[in-house]
Amino acid sequence: MKEQLRALVGAALVRAVADGALVSGVLPDIVIETPANPDHGDFATTVALGMARAEKKAPRQIAEIIIAHLPEGELVSSVEIAGPGFINFRVRNEAWRKVLPDIVRAGASYGRSDGGRGRKVQVEFVSANPTGPLHIGHGRGAAIGDTICRLLSVTGWDVTREFYYNDAGAQIANLALSVQARCLGIEAEDPRWPADGYQGDYIRDVGRAYLAKETVHADGQDVTGTGDPDDLEAIRRFAVASLRREQDQDLAAFDVRFDVYSLESDLYIDGRVDAAVKRLTEKGHTYEKDGALWLKTTDFGDDKDRVMRKADGGYTYFVPDVAYHLAKWERGFTRVINEQGADHHSTITRVRAGLQALDAGIPQGWPEYVLHQMVTVMRGGEEVKISKRAGSYVTLRDLIDEVGRDATRYFFVMRKPDSQLVFDIDLAKEQSNDNPVYYVQYAHARICSILENAREKGAVMPAPDAAPLHRLETAEEMALLKYLAVFPETVEGSAREFEPHRITGYLQELAGLFHGFYNRNRVLTEDGELTAARLFLLQGVAITLKNALAMLGISAPERM
RNA sequence: GCGCCUGUAGCUCAGCUGGAUAGAGCAACGGACUUCUAAUCCGUAGGUCGCACGUUCGAAUCGUGCCAGGCGCGCCA
Structure with missing residues (x-):
């Protein structure tokens, strides 16, 4: 238009x-x-x-x-x-009315467009370390990342969803030591407890399962605990597999799926980390100082140079990150989007600097980043404090179990990623008009109910070519038509700016217009032509509501 | 001290990249169920858009400087 x-x-x-x-x-x-x-x-x-x-x-x-x-x-x-x-x-009203047959004909594909023209894009999100269950921050990342994938997909992109496991660093060694300590019956108060050890109950559970020689299935492999508390490597493998399985189950419960899982450890095994370091050195962007190898990231906009190889010989965390992103580039992804928590934003400069220093023809702004701000959890009007080390925090699984998948997803994407999010558990659980998820889903269920009644009464849904569109003329009907017409551009904007909250905003507005229409216009009337016109309109509204909800990974119930 | 994000109604937040009288939901107050789902709707009230300059026909939006909050600023990840 x-x-x-x-x-x-x-x-x-x-x-x-x-x-x-x-x-x-x-x-x-x-x-x-x-x-x-x-x-x-x-x-x-x-x-x-x-x-x-x-x-x-x-x-x-x-x-x-x-x-x-x-x-x-x-x-x-x-x-x-x-x-x-x-x-x-x-x-002219006639021009607005014409959108309706188009919507009904398009059906599930209304709102789709082809700006991506089938080009490849990779979206990396969640990428939690396998050192604990997914917490509420990962949940926000999962919901935003997954929605961005869906939005890119419906706007014509060929999306690959990827999860990167940091399974090679000090944190993993720490995980293994923590589980070992539990296996040996060492408590957190004990002086023998490892420094910075993970204290959560889940560590105890993993230790118990390891000693019981249980088998866990993760990443297509079975790992069985040997029960030997002195075998740190066996403990490490078992612990990582246990937590990966745990995370996989959480993500499955959230209906978030990935196409590719990449392991940091593989980058070492493949020699990609060493190769990247070698190349950076050859390109003349490194120097030795204080027994360490440094990268001159200040040549690429950083405020200080960064250590790549520590005095003890190990690499700092961003080195495998650079190697990983080079691999992404070599896999043919000219467009890559990383969804992360804003607390890791300092990695952006470092990774991009490393990639520029490789001189591999990678554009300066590659990869793109979407950062989400912190989540605070409210329950009973009070903030729920999070302490990962002490293991007291709200897990994603707890949240899904308590408030349901649909409401959890909706709340996580309801604000723009740049804004801090207050997750009010009580509100998300409420089955009332205070809760925006139910408001929107109720609109869909209400329409389905009317369509069902219409069928029982023998009212016929007109074909797109034969709908008496001229009978749609009330203010509420015209407002709905105009707002339905704007859906595709809303989706495009939402995908372009990586702002899923535009979809929740659209949904709330559309649902509001429908409820307003419902209260002032009767659909099933004695006037067969008017009834047909309104049924046709509601069909268009239901299609649009359902498509928008699908972009958020949220169900559109037919009955509530 | 430096970098990133945020500051809009009592609360939670939109504001379509510079447009007309700044919007929604909740909370408050007043109404609407013998009618297709009241998990709904209608109305009232609520504002120096953190502050100050600047850019121009025009600023919540752009620039600069302050103020406040959050997150970073490791040879941790």
């Missing part, structure tokens, strides 16, 4: 220049916007305001010229000049 108007205004400008009414020869970008105030029409443009200077004319005068040169058409019903020089358009 906006595109059609843009073309119309563009044609008017060209014609005005052709007959000499406009002289500057400067053709501005034509921005068509939707006024906040419906009294200002369906669409508005400010081109006349922008051209005032170059044309040396009053904006309102330019607006007159543009209007005088607008081509005739069936789209626009009225045009007027307002305020300092806005041009306001009103679109």
Whole structure:
């Protein structure tokens, strides 16, 4: 709709220049916007305001010229000049009604578009270390990352979902020591307890299972505990497998799936880490100091250089990260998006600096990042404190079990990633109109219920070509039609900016318009034609609600 | 001290990348169920958009400087 108007205004400008009414020869970008105030029409443009200077004319005068040169058409019903020089358009109701058959014909694919044109994109998200269960922060990352994948997919991208396991660093050694300590019956208060050991109950559980020689299945492999508390390597393998299985189950319960799991340990085994270091050194971006090998990240915008290889010979964490991202690039992903917690934002500069220093033809802004801010959990009006080391924190699993998958996902994506999120457990659990998830799902269920009643009464859903669209004319009906029409561009914007919350906002607005319609317009009436028209409209609303919910990985119940 | 994020109604947050009188939900107050699901709807009230300059026809939005909060600033990951 906006595109059609843009073309119309563009044609008017060209014609005005052709007959000499406009002289500057400067053709501005034509921005068509939707006024906040419906009294200002369906669409508005400010081109006349922008051209005032170059044309040396009053904006309102330019607006007159543009209007005088607008081509005739069936789209626009009225045009007027307002305020300092806005041009306001009103679109014919017939034009709005035409979106409805399109929606019904498109069905599950309404809202899809093809901006991605089948190009490959890889999205890495969650990437939790296998040292504990997934917590609420990972949950936000999982919900945002998964939704971004879905949004990219419906806008035409070929998406690969990837999870990276840091299974090779000091944290894993720490995990193994912690489990070993539990196996040996050492308590956290004991002086023999490992420094910075993980104290959560889950460590105790893993130790118990290891001693009981249980078998865990993770990543397509079985790992069996040997029961030997002195075999640290066996404990490590068992512990990592246990926690990976745990995380896999949590993610499955959240309906989040990955195409590829990458292991940090594999990067060492494959020699990719050494190769990356060698290449960085050959390119002359490193130097030795204080017994360590440094990367000159300051050449690439960092505020200080960073150690790559420690004096003890081990690599710092960002080195395998660089090797990993080089591998992503070599796998052919010219577009990569990393979804992470904002507490790790300092890695961005380092990883990008390392990639630039490799001189591998990787663009400067690659990879892209989506960072989400912290989550605070409220229960009973009080903040639930999180302490990972002490093991007292709300896990993703607890949350899903308590408030349900749909509500959990909805709440996690309801705010833009840049904003800190307050997760109110009591509110998320509430089955009332306070809870936005139920509000939206209820709208869908309500429509399904009406359609069901219609079938029982023998009312017939018209075919898209035969719907009596002209019977849709009340204010509520027109508002719904106009808002349905805007869904595809909402999806595109949401995908482009990595802002899933635009979809929840759209859903709430659409559900609100529907509920408002419902309370003032009866669908099943004695007037067969009117009934058919309204049934057809509701079908379009239900399709759009369901598609939008699907983009968030949330169900659209037919009964509540 | 430096970097990133945030600051909009009592609370939680939108604000479509510079437009018209700044919006929604909740909370408060007042209404609507013999009608397709009241898990709903309608109305009222609520604001120096953190503060100050600047950019211009026009700023919640862009720039600079302050103020406040969060997160980072390891030879931890």
